[in-house]
Amino acid sequence: MTSPTAHAEAGVSDPSPNGDITPLRQVTVRFAGDSGDGMQLAGNRFADTSAAFGNDLFTLPDFPAEIRAPAGTLPGVSSFQIQIADWDISTSGDRPDCMVAMNPAALKTNLMDLRQGGTLIVNSEAFDERGLAKAGYEDSPLMDGSLNQYDLIEIPMNTITKEAVADKVSGRSVLRSRNFVALGFLAWLFQRPLEPIITWTESKFAKLPMVVAANLAALRAGYNFGITTETSRSIFQVKPASLPPGVYTSITGNTALAWGLIAASYCAKLPLYYGSYPITPASDILHELARHKRLGVRTFQAEDEIAAIGAVIGASFGGSLAVTGSSGPGISLKSEAISLALTAELPLVVVNVQRAGPSTGMPTKPEQTDLLFSLFGRHGESPLPVLACATPSDVVETTIEAARIALKYMTPVILLSDNHIANGSEPWRVPDAADLPDISVPFASAPNGAGGRFLPYLRDFNTFSRPWAIPGTKGLEHRIGGLEKENISGDISYNPDNHQLMTDSRAWKVANIANDIPPVEVHGELDANLLVLGWGSSKGTMGAACRNLNREGYKIAYAHLRYLNPLPANLGDVLHSYEKVLIPELNTGQLRYVVRANFLKDAFGLNKVTGTPFYIGEIRDRILEVLES
Amino acid sequence: MTSPTAHAEAGVSDPSPNGDITPLRQVTVRFAGDSGDGMQLAGNRFADTSAAFGNDLFTLPDFPAEIRAPAGTLPGVSSFQIQIADWDISTSGDRPDCMVAMNPAALKTNLMDLRQGGTLIVNSEAFDERGLAKAGYEDSPLMDGSLNQYDLIEIPMNTITKEAVADKVSGRSVLRSRNFVALGFLAWLFQRPLEPIITWTESKFAKLPMVVAANLAALRAGYNFGITTETSRSIFQVKPASLPPGVYTSITGNTALAWGLIAASYCAKLPLYYGSYPITPASDILHELARHKRLGVRTFQAEDEIAAIGAVIGASFGGSLAVTGSSGPGISLKSEAISLALTAELPLVVVNVQRAGPSTGMPTKPEQTDLLFSLFGRHGESPLPVLACATPSDVVETTIEAARIALKYMTPVILLSDNHIANGSEPWRVPDAADLPDISVPFASAPNGAGGRFLPYLRDFNTFSRPWAIPGTKGLEHRIGGLEKENISGDISYNPDNHQLMTDSRAWKVANIANDIPPVEVHGELDANLLVLGWGSSKGTMGAACRNLNREGYKIAYAHLRYLNPLPANLGDVLHSYEKVLIPELNTGQLRYVVRANFLKDAFGLNKVTGTPFYIGEIRDRILEVLES
Amino acid sequence: MSNLTYTRSDFQSDQEVRWCPGCGDYTVLASVQSFMTQMGVPRENIVVVSGIGCAARFPYYMNTYGFHTIHGRAPTIATGLATSRPDLSVWVVTGDGDALSIGGNHLIHALRRNVNIKILLFNNQIYGLTKGQYSPTSEVGKRTKSTPFGSIDFPFNPVSLAIGSEASFVARTLDMDRNHTQYVLGEAVNHTGSAFIEIYQNCNVFNDKAFIALTGRAERAVNRINLQEGKPVVFGGSGESCVVMEDGEARIKPTSSVDPDQILVHDPSRENPSVAFSISRLSHTPHGPTPLGVFRNISRPTYGSEMQQQIVDAQNRGPADLDALFGSAGTWEVT
Amino acid sequence: MSNLTYTRSDFQSDQEVRWCPGCGDYTVLASVQSFMTQMGVPRENIVVVSGIGCAARFPYYMNTYGFHTIHGRAPTIATGLATSRPDLSVWVVTGDGDALSIGGNHLIHALRRNVNIKILLFNNQIYGLTKGQYSPTSEVGKRTKSTPFGSIDFPFNPVSLAIGSEASFVARTLDMDRNHTQYVLGEAVNHTGSAFIEIYQNCNVFNDKAFIALTGRAERAVNRINLQEGKPVVFGGSGESCVVMEDGEARIKPTSSVDPDQILVHDPSRENPSVAFSISRLSHTPHGPTPLGVFRNISRPTYGSEMQQQIVDAQNRGPADLDALFGSAGTWEVT
Ligand SMILES: Cc1ncc(C[n+]2csc(CCOP(=O)(O)OP(=O)(O)O)c2C)c(N)n1
Ligand SMILES: Cc1ncc(C[n+]2csc(CCOP(=O)(O)OP(=O)(O)O)c2C)c(N)n1
Ligand code: SF4
Ligand code: SF4
Ligand SMILES: [Mg+2]
Ligand SMILES: [Mg+2]
Secondary structure (H helix, E strand, O other), X not given: OOOOOOOOOOOOOOOOOOOOEEEEOEEEEEEEEEHHHOXXXXXXXXXXXXXXXXXXXXXXXXXXXXXXXXXXXXXXXXXXXXXXXXXXXXXXXXXXXXXXXXXXXXXHHHHHHOOXXXXXXXXXXXXXXXXXXXHOOOOOOOOOOOOOOOEEEEEOHHHHXXXXXXXXXXXXXXXXXXXXXXXXXXXXXXXXXXXXXXXXXXXXXXXXXXXXXXXXXXXXXHHHHHHHHOOXXXXXXXXXXOOOOEEEEEEEHHHHHHHHHHHHHHHHOOOEEEEEOOOOOOHHHHHHHHOOHHHOOEEEEOOOHHHHHHHHHXXXXXXXXXXXXXXXXXXXXXXXXHHHHHHHOOOEEEEEEEXXXXXXXXXXXXXXXXXXXXXXXXXXXXXXXXXXXXXXXXXXXXXXXXXXXXXXXOOEXXXXXXXXXXXXXXXXXXXXXXXXXXXXXXXXXXXXXXXXXXXXXXXXXXXXXXXXOOOOOOOOOOEEEOEOEOOEOOOEOOOXXXXXXXXXXXXXXXXXXXXXXXXXXXXXXXXXXXXXXXEHHXXXXXXXXXXXXXXXXXXXXXXXXXXEEOOOOOHHHHHHOOOEXXXXXXXOOHHHHHHHHHHOOOOEEEEOOOOOOOOHHHHHHHHHHXXXX | OOOOOOOOOOOOOOOOOOOOEEEEOEEEEEEEEEHHHOHHHHHHHHHHHHHHHOOEEEEEEEOOOOOOOOOOOHHHEEEEEEEEEOOOOOOOOOOOOEEEEOOXXXXXXXXXXXXXXXXXXXXXXXXXXXXXXHHOOOOOOOOOOOOOOOEEEEEOHHHHHHHHHOOOOOHHXXXXXXXXXXXXXXXXXXXXXXXHHHHHHHHHOOOOHHHHHHHHHHHHHHHHHHHHHOXXXXXXXXXXXXXXOEEEEEEEHHHHHHHHHHHHHHHXXXXXXXXXXXXXXXXXXXXXXXXXXXHOOEEEEOOOHHHHHHHHHHHHHOOOEEEEEEOHHHHHHHHHHHHHHHHHOOOEEEEEEEOEOOOOEEOOOOOOOOHHHHHHOOOOOOOOOEEEOOOHHHHHHHHHHHHHHHHHHOOEEEEEEEHHHHHOEEEXXXXXXXXOOOOOOOOOOXXXXXXXXXXXXXXXXXXXXXXXXXXXXXXOOOEEEOEOEOOEOOOEOOOHHHHHHHHHHHHHHHHHHHHHOOOOOEEEXXXXXXXXXXXXXXXXXXXXXXXXXXXXXXXXXXXXXOEEEOOOOOHHHHHHOOOEEEEEEOOOOHHHHHHHHHHOOOOEEEEOOOOOOOOHHHHHHHHHHHHHO | OOOOOOOHHHHEOOOOOOOOOOOHHHHHHHHHHHXXXXXXXXXXXXXXXXXXXXXXXXXXXXXXXXXXXXXXXXXXXXXXXXXXXXXXXXXXXXXXXXXXXXXXXXHHHHHHHOOOEEEEEEEOOOEOOXXXXXXXXXXXXXXXXOEOOOOXXXXXXXXHHHHHOOOOEEEEEEOOOHHXXXXXXXXXXXXOOOEEXXXXXXXXXXXXXXXXXXXXXXXXXXXXXXXXXXXXXXXXXXXXXXEEEEOOEEEEEEHHHOOHHXXXXXXXXXXXXXXXXXXXXXXXXXXXXXXXXXXXXXOOOOHHHHHHHHHHHHHHOOOOOHHHHHHOOOEEEEO | OOOOOOOHHHHEOOOOOOOOOOOHHHHHHHHHHHHHHHHOOOHHHEEEEEOOOOHHHHHHHEOOEEEEOOOOOHHHHHHHHHHHOOOOEEEEEEEHHHHXXXXXXXXXXXXXXXXXXXXXXEEXXXXXXXXXXXXXXXXXXXXXXXXXXXXXXXXXXXXXXXXXXXXXXXXXXXXOOHHHHHHHHHHHHHOOOOEEEEEEOOEOOOEOOOOHHHHOHHHHHHHEXXXXXXXXXXXXXXXXXXXEEEOOEEEEEEHHHOOHHXXXXXXXXXXXXXXXXHHHOOOOOOOOOEEEEEEEEOOOOOHHHHHHHHHHHXXXXXXXXXXXXXXXXXXXXXX
């Protein structure tokens, strides 16, 4: 998502404390509260109404890693961040400009991210002795002056909620609508339309009219609290963005991956078979696909990751568009079977939603540490194509592309995503199904050898693919397997020259895909000294940092890789045409290693492994450092 | 094994057809026959008597890949090659100078390797109609002139055997001793002493005196056949080698690995626990270790490779020297668990006896294709040390070294071998156990934290290792696991900075081992333009090729890597001090990739993936090509 | 399909069969090939999937579709194939190491799911291909290359394990007995769902005569307990022995010592697997009287048909298309 | 060791326990901690090994040695530990997904080998940690995130599976019933070898009330079949129901309708597992009368002690050292 015009994407002008309306190009808001406080709901509604209003946006939830920690404790805090803008963005923002903290624990775990002078909205009634103790505060931060550097808004949300819903619900569920109070207040503060929220609430809780009534009463109470008590406060305004015209929907990376697979199955005219074993953060792909049996999707929750890939190799042999998905620990287990698919030359997409490793690591945190593992994580000479998604809105297209390559070249393809893409969401311009590419390939239907013999390893002249002959096709009965096969006939062969030939053929088949993918595109100031090169989920942040600097007059070019193997055919030339190359990645320098090995071109790195995405500022600072070096 | 003086290691002067004694520096002999013909036995006896005679030697068996193919067929052929020399060699030779073919199938599958003019000994009576048909010969090659270019010796082995054993055994077992006839003839041809063969036979078949008698009668009959019928023929003489003084034994790589592990356990003063699941070509390590319960070795044949490594991780946690071994497909399955051991920081040796891949590949053929897989075959940032054995006689030392690093640095270590090393054998100078290095490390015995707390991730200042506190130690009760751990305390931590710190610490710990290993040594002409760099089993061939060329006046330097991660500290400087670098490896260029990525130094490659080791001639030719380029 | 006329050679591929001479695998291959000529399924609809091992070479010799996969994973590949292509007849050929050691988990899951695959487990109580290590069905104390002092682990009883895994069809047969093998295959094919067939197979190279109690001329008559549906379980050359349920477990008695009404009448179709399980305990490693035949054969929905049914049901609830999917989470328009 | 005096807090680590409030795991933790105060094993000799899952967090909360490993593999790690260190008391804590889905193979092999480990399987019939997918013990038709139209696979009965895997000790208990849990733990510890204990554990977040038939005030009296060694199996508030072996299988009858002699007298020590297996079939997913207690408890050599014994035997045959090993294949001297 490149913006035609360059804007300042980081920082936001200070909201004036007693002005009228503060116009902003973009703003980042975070909702933080206990897991039971409904922060995901509030955040998502805020996103929806902003989308309907016409902003571009990007959201990112942060769930607690713990199971379901006791209410009010630090590990129980859940949050949801959203950036809204009047132009085309691709990140959930650096530091929030505005934050909601529903209790002391939420404040404690999130405050360090709020930018200086930012707006802080708290439920003042949650800062009682018990709440403070659970969060480990000795004194109330609302009293001790420690929040002086922020624009603090205290709202007695419990009271407001109770009053608003008094005649609608009773007992313990009274306070459940507190998140709607917060949401209402934010809707006022940012001048968001209530209509989309109301419609959603009515349909979501259609079967529970009391809940609808309570929530909407709370919503309005929050909105009115803004109008009545904060009249002197400046309110914020982020104008609609001028996105390319079209129909949009809000999509997370995991949903996009599931939809991308369904779309690929449509484009390939093949039934989709998805085999998986649940694992964070890939499980939601399985969940989403399992819902779409009407679209003919078969999902198989296997006993483990090996069984999952085994099943999809079987489905591929049988003629399905076969896909398995997992994350690091599970992908490790698939290594041996990927190698089988590779030598059996069967099409397969292997989705890896990367998370922080090694071993179990930090399952809910993103990292880009599986690049070298994707390239080299199999015994023997076993090259295969690797693609990486960049943002939620890019996932559908990248997924279709992965499937296209798998089918056309009869090979397993690794498709990388990560925790950040998987759970982040942004508007996605919905294509017409009819406009999607045709990626179908024909099955073999007749013998291809002398005397009516079928030769399963007689390769296509252009693609070097072997024919895909599926069981049920009369006359094409044949056997394949993991032992080395004789070229053309596919019979077992221990012949030395044949093994060399087959190894070379498999390598060449994959390398040749470089001629079937677009060259890497360079953006920004093409005649710069420095090229910033990225891959995967750092795209949004990297692009924003570079565009800002371009606007400020710095000469920087930047490019982003969707194809990690083979690399685009022009990449070597591009890299060598810049004096300096900087590669920001959430690992210790894996793409840098690949670039050095492939092109003997040195590169600067910006590497971090903290389980958090890049901030625009981090990339900006490093670029400036490299420029000066 | 570097030779102090340089000799011509390839080629052998033509044996003159009717001279008396042809002196040779080295000679390569191959025994080929049906799996049932006892070729391995004959080859091994020939090796033993040569060793006793004082030659240096290297042997390599080649078993049929097939189960036990029908007698007399091509897939049923088994062979055994041996090179003997009067100086220090490390290969089983290129093309044989002398070959025994017990039947037409053996001739057909082996003849192409025999050098022009070489000596070919056949059992003429096996070339009957049935035998020829099974091997797919239309006419007998003994008759049709196709063997004219060789020095053919036809021996009616069936008759000789029958006559020799007539009074000793009867029925179907009569012909069993044929291999001793062939062996006896070769003993005459190469003037080997019969004594070691006789002693061995007597002890091996001690319980079957008839078998001893029959075999020895056949042996003498073969020897006498040479004396009586071939009086005019020149016999060969390879003088004893001047090896460093000491006690020698003949050892295969797999046996050496098993013994190396037992030695490491002795040097570490820890019990050895070996968990494995059978797989070609690693199974023999398990078999050998299972015999040595008297030395306290525990072996565990697990249900699969995951269980095998799981068990040894458990044993490591409990304080054993823990080792697992497998080959490509099985190593793939261990990836997830290796990652656990890495983050739990437990010592472990993971042996990978490489074989041709991908997938099942060619299980009985060697390849060096698992280098990048060893370096990068795990999700997340998961660096670990990688060492490679070079020749059977180098294995014990390399194995002890792998264990030393694992224990000292509390890390899994990958130890690479391959099919060629595993089954090849050569003389190994036996050390005194008392002279072996002490590699023991102390267990933690007392709390290391304030207030008597035990801190499992409080690192040693020098090695960055954490303490190894084993269950049963009072007061050190602690918990470890695969989730990211807080530095020092080892508690679970999702803290971003901590994850960065721990990732860096793990990386630094491994990188720092470079200061604890010897620098790479350069041999040959140090001021040359070209450095030939190798690793693993290509050492012998590479060294031989380089030494020959040095002797011929070519300026070449050469070096060999035992440590693949971390690389020796001086390697970058060494590489950059040569204009050209050539890396021969049995893969498509994996060390070359590593060298380029690490040092931005280009290198020429000599790569082959045929499931066969390098020939000296291949390396020689490529060196000359590179020199001229 | 019943007018298919095949001969055995139609099921023989052009590959030379390469087991050791005398291996029991040859006989099973012949039995399966003969059986398939009668099975009524077109050759092109048959797929044989195997793992790794001597037995796992099987698909190469069958002129059907075939897939020689990786060690232990054949049931998973067959599961994906059978559930994505319910029109196929999917067979798994596996060994005692392949199925019960590395592949044990996939086996028990395929059985509990009742995937429509026919599993032929060639049990030779040894690892053949890797040249003779003990397997999870080898008897305690077995001396092999990896256990020179004798193995120390108690073996599985594959039939008990399958029954404990909720298998809907469980049988056992013998390599040498072609008729019995073909009878069992017939029952397996008539059964809808997963069928587990243990085949005692002689490895004459690494574990010769492991089943001599059932194949030896002298022994076999006394030791083969032939299970036949609806028939009292009597055995021995002249029916001199029988099986009764006593004190909650199947026991062998002299036929003459029991009231004929007491003799167990074999009923593999019992929903409750208790009796089938108990029968499986009459032998462990087969050195004495050993039951052969179909232990259990009940009907239960198959995984593949249920998967298919959910799709059909969903589609019957109304049409769906990609455009509708893309719009399903709510959309807005930018003009 | 009997003079060890521990209190529960000696077994509590300094880590805050972080399961969902109300989770059954808390109760089991308390039961185990209390039990261990009486076990007579020094704390430093106890190791708790777990895989991944909610239950698998267990070791962090125990002030013993602990190892939180990877998903499904705890039995393998425990096997290596227990067989290399027979002096330790090794415990495995696992879930229904961890032990029966990804880890099924290791479980059944650890059981057949009779490794001296105590396995606590927290069966909540759901994947808790990954937030609510169905598991291999979930009932057919279960609607979860991954099965919005209902699951279609037939679940395992963990007790049947364990018995089919040749387990020497098999028991079942309930999270809520601390006394029963501790009784079962006691039996397990007195048993030498592997002990398999299924613990029905309520996941109040993703699968609440799965065991209501056994925990509900109204239901529990009627449904808990309490197995007690040497006692006739009668149950129900006033013993109104009983179990008899009939027609080869365990069946429930009104106590009043049967001759008291006919009532099954529970004997977990029977070598033949048929009756234990049959008892396990009285319930599948526990929605009605369900047996609790020790199903099977026989003695068989443990893998670890046999491994140790082979070493001792070998060493008794004479001394060995490294120099002898190096010389064992014959040597020659070069001077
Ligand atoms: C992952 C992996 N581990 C180990 C092997 C080696 N291997 C091949 S077959 C086999 C066991 C064979 O035994 P079984 O399944 O009983 O078959 P059989 O040869 O006896 O027919 C083993 C261990 C392998 N090919 N792949
Ligand atoms: C190799 C691997 N695959 C998948 C996962 C994700 N995962 C963690 S726990 C779990 C299942 C948990 O279920 P269960 O064992 O029943 O434990 P519970 O949480 O219910 O106690 C899964 C699928 C993982 N951590 N590692
Ligand atoms: S090793 Fe045994 S099972 Fe394998 S082919 Fe030979 S006889 Fe048959
Ligand atoms: S998810 Fe379920 S099993 Fe896990 S801690 Fe929460 S209640 Fe317990
Ligand atoms: Mg076998
Ligand atoms: Mg569970």
